[in-house]
Structure formats: C-alpha cells, structure tokens
Amino acid sequence: MSDVGQRPATDGARPAPDLSLIICTLNEGAAIRSVIDEICTTLKGISHEIIVVDDNSQDQTQSEVLDVAKSRPNVRLHVRYDERGLSSAAIKGWDIAHGRYLGVMDGDGQHDPAAIRALAEMILKGDKDLVCVSRYIGGADTGLSWFRDLGSKAATAVTGMVLKVPLTDPMSGCFMMTREYYMSARPKLTGVGFKILVDVAASSSIKPRFGEIKAALRQRQGGTSKLDIRVVLDLGALLVEKATKGFLPARFVLFGGVGVTGVFVYMAVLILSHEFLRVGGELPVYRYTLYWDDITNYGLAIWLSMTWNFFINNSITFRDKRLKGWAMIRGLFGFYFACGVGAILSLGLSILMKQYLGVHWFVSGVSAALLSGVWNYWASTVLSWRQKKPTKKA
Numbered sequence: 415m416s417d418v419g420q421r422p423a424t425d426g427a428r429p430a431p432d433l434s435l436i437i438c439t440l441n442e443g444a445a446i447r448s449v450i451d452e453i454c455t456t457l458k459g460i461s462h463e464i465i466v467v468d469d470n471s472q473d474q475t476q477s478e479v480l481d482v483a484k485s486r487p488n489v490r491l492h493v494r495y496d497e498r499g500l501s502s503a504a505i506k507g508w509d510i511a512h513g514r515y516l517g518v519m520d521g522d523g524q525h526d527p528a529a530i531r532a533l534a535e536m537i538l539k540g541d542k543d544l545v546c547v548s549r550y551i552g553g554a555d556t557g558l559s560w561f562r563d564l565g566s567k568a569a570t571a572v573t574g575m576v577l578k579v580p581l582t583d584p585m586s587g588c589f590m591m592t593r594e595y596y597m598s599a600r601p602k603l604t605g606v607g608f609k610i611l612v613d614v615a616a617s618s619s620i621k622p623r624f625g626e627i628k629a630a631l632r633q634r635q636g637g638t639s640k641l642d643i644r645v646v647l648d649l650g651a652l653l654v655e656k657a658t659k660g661f662l663p664a665r666f667v668l669f670g671g672v673g674v675t676g677v678f679v680y681m682a683v684l685i686l687s688h689e690f691l692r693v694g695g696e697l698p699v700y701r702y703t704l705y706w707d708d709i710t711n712y713g714l715a716i717w718l719s720m721t722w723n724f725f726i727n728n729s730i731t732f733r734d735k736r737l738k739g740w741a742m743i744r745g746l747f748g749f750y751f752a753c754g755v756g757a758i759l760s761l762g763l764s765i766l767m768k769q770y771l772g773v774h775w776f777v778s779g780v781s782a783a784l785l786s787g788v789w790n791y792w793a794s795t796v797l798s799w800r801q802k803k804p805t806k807k808a
C-alpha cells in the first residue's frame with residue numbers, strides 16, 4: 415500500500431490522532447458495541463482512532479460498528495471479503511491507520527479497559543517502543559482454563575527461544591507500539607495465524623525498549639472463541655520461519671507438514687493395494703513392458719494422497735484464502751491438473767526405479783513421491799490458491 419510508513423493526511427477536517435487502536439473481528443456482534451463504547455470512555459483525553467477490521471462477519475458486527483461510527487467519528491470499519499486471519503487483519507488495520515502509535519486489542523471484551531488506558535499512557539510518554547498487556551507477570555490469574563493456560567505457557571517458553579525481546583507474554587493479543595517500530599518489522603511480517611505480537615517482535619531488527627502491564631483476561635461478552643488447534647500449528651510454522659531467518663517460510667512449513675501426512679496416506683494406500691488389489695496383465699509401451707498392478711497401485715496411492723493434501727491444505731495451509739463451494743471444486747481440479755504433472759513424474763519415477771533400477775517397490779514409491787512434493791508446493795502456490803481480490807472499505 416502506498417500510505418504505509420507515513421501518517422497519511424486526513425481530509426483536513428481532523429488532525430491525525432496520536433493512537434490508532436485496531437480491533438479485529440469475526441462475528442463479534444454481541445460484544446463489539448460495548449467494547450468500542452468502553453474503550454472510547456477509557457481513552458478520554460487521549461486523541462485516538464479505532465479501526466475495526468472485520469473479515470466479513472455473518473452476524474450484526476458490521477451494522478453495529480457502522481451505527482456506533484455515526485456518533486463517534488473516530489471509529490472506522492474496514493471489511494475484508496476474501497481474506498481471513500487475525501494477524502493479517504491487524505496488519506491491514508495498521509497499514510491504513512493514521513496514528514503515531516499503533517495498537518491492537520480483541521473485539522470480544524476480554525481485554526481490561528483499565529489495562530488499555532495504562533498501556534496508552536505508557537506508550538505516549540515516548541520512552542518505549544513496545545508495550546504489552548501480560549498475563550504472566552508475578553503469576554497472575556490468566557483468566558484461561560487450566561488446559562489453555564498450560565498450552566499458553568508452553569508456547570511462551572518455546573517462543574522465548576526465538577524472540578530477541580524477553581516478553582513475559584508473547585501470546586498477548588493486546589499491545590501498542592510506535593509507528594517506527596512497526597515499520598521496522600513490516601517488511602518481514604508473515605501475517606500467518608493468530609500470534610501477531612510474536613510476528614512483530616520476531617520480524618523487527620530493533621531491540622525495543624519495552625514495558626508490560628499486568629492484567630488477566632476477562633470473560634468473553636458473547637460470541638465464541640476462534641482459537642483452535644490450527645492456531646498452534648500456525649505458531650509453530652511462524653517460529654520455524656523466524657528461527658531459520660526466513661529460509662523456510664511459514665506456509666512452506668505448513669505445506670510440508672501436510673505433505674508428511676499425505677505421505678502416510680500414500681503409504682497406507684500403497685500397502686493396502688499392494689496386498690489386496692490384483693488387476694493383472696501387462697501393458698507394452700514401445701520396447702518396454704509395464705504391469706497393470708504397478709500402475710494401479712502407485713496411481714491409486716498418488717490420487718488419494720493428492721485429494722487428501724488438497725483438502726487439508728485448503729483448511730490449514732491456505733485457510734486465509736480458503737476455497738469454498740464451486741471455487742473449491744474448481745480449485746480441486748486445478749490442483750489435480752497442477753499436480754498431475756507431479757503425479758506422472760512420480761509414477762514414472764516409481765516404475766523406473768522399481769523395474770529398471772531394481773529398487774524395492776516401497777522405497778521407489780516413497781522417494782518418487784517426495785520429489786514430486788517439491789513440485790506440488792510450487793505448482794499449488796502458483797496455480798490453486800493464488801487469487802487475491804481487492805478489499806473494500808465500508
């Protein structure tokens with residue numbers, strides 16, 4: 415975007431605010447109005463704007479925000495129609511924000527307004543680059559169930575090894591930073607997943623002067639949590655990208671992980687069909703003789719694992735661009751087509767290795783599949799999930 419990095423001039427009627435607070439929402443219609451009201455009250459005296467970045471919620475979130483915005487000119491709504499994900503939504507909000515300081519918080523009422531006021535005062539003093547709400551200073555009650563608390567602590571420990579900043583709660587969803595600090599991280603942000611603070615802190619080359627405010631999470635005001643196992647997978651992939659300095663991009667790590675499950679599907683099908691499927695017969699091709707058993711065994715394993723990979727990638731690796739309905743069917747056939755070349759490569763290699771190089775049938779199949787997996791990543795990234803449609807401002 416062209417206005418990234420500067421404080422774009424507003425229409426002249428109002429000066430740019432000191433603080434831009436982004437609230438990302440997905441079906442938070444039950445809470446968003448009172449969250450905005452509460453924040454505006456708590457930030458009284460601090461010049462601020464609130465940007466709600468909504469991923470096309472299907473409840474009343476958008477109408478609630480638009481309604482609040484009628485009486486609060488500092489509130490803006492930005493709707494994304496073809497993208498999903500908390501981190502990328504926050505990045506979008508900061509990219510279109512006008513403030514000198516940039517922050518993010520949840521739209522479900524879980525973040526304590528008193529802590530947000532304290533954060534804002536701390537960052538506005540001007541001697542910090544990054545200030546965060548932390549659930550873990552001095553053993554605070556986190557407001558999470560014991561299971562999620564344990565998971566969050568484990569993730570915090572692992573994340574600590576990758577980050578340059580000794581944050582006590584890198585999983586925090588509520589923090590503020592200077593525009594300069596954001597810009598130092600911006601080119602390297604992955605935007606993958608939920609953990610935007612980890613993304614920012616790991617992407618900036620600056621060691622920030624940072625501060626923390628202790629606060630537990632409150633109860634959600636209606637709606638449901640969007641956190642699931644995929645959040646953990648995303649975080650793992652993000653950490654691998656940061657730990658390898660970008661050599662292994664997060665999406666490639668996810669694709670590779672899905673690929674590994676695909677290899678298991680492939681092996682299972684291969685073993686089953688090798689045991690139970692007998693087609694028989696030979697197929698003469700030029701001066702060579704192929705066996706129909708090999709063609710059906712390897713072919714079936716390739717086809718089923720390819721279909722498996724498409725659906726799992728669609729719901730994990732490319733969840734932010736997830737294909738649905740007809741687009742998904744088209745995407746599946748596009749994926750087949752793109753990977754068809756990989757499949758023929760794999761089939762040919764398997765047979766070549768087994769029949770003409772004397773390699774064991776199982777080893778032939780697996781090694782050929784691994785090689786075609788590299789091709790598949792490239793092909794599917796370019797062909798199946800590439801579409802990027804414009805977002806609309808409301």
Ligand SMILES: Nc1nc2c(ncn2[C@@H]2O[C@H](COP(=O)(O)OP(=O)(O)O)[C@@H](O)[C@H]2O)c(=O)[nH]1
Binds near residue numbers: 442498519
């Ligand atoms: N724009 C956008 N917001 C999201 C998405 N997923 C979650 N959110 C919002 O991010 C905030 C935190 O999500 P939440 O489900 O409460 O996570 P939890 O607090 O960890 O259970 C909430 O305001 C959600 O509405 C998403 O894909 N896009």
Ligand SMILES: [Mg+2]
Binds near residue numbers: 520522524634639
């Ligand atoms: Mg929440």
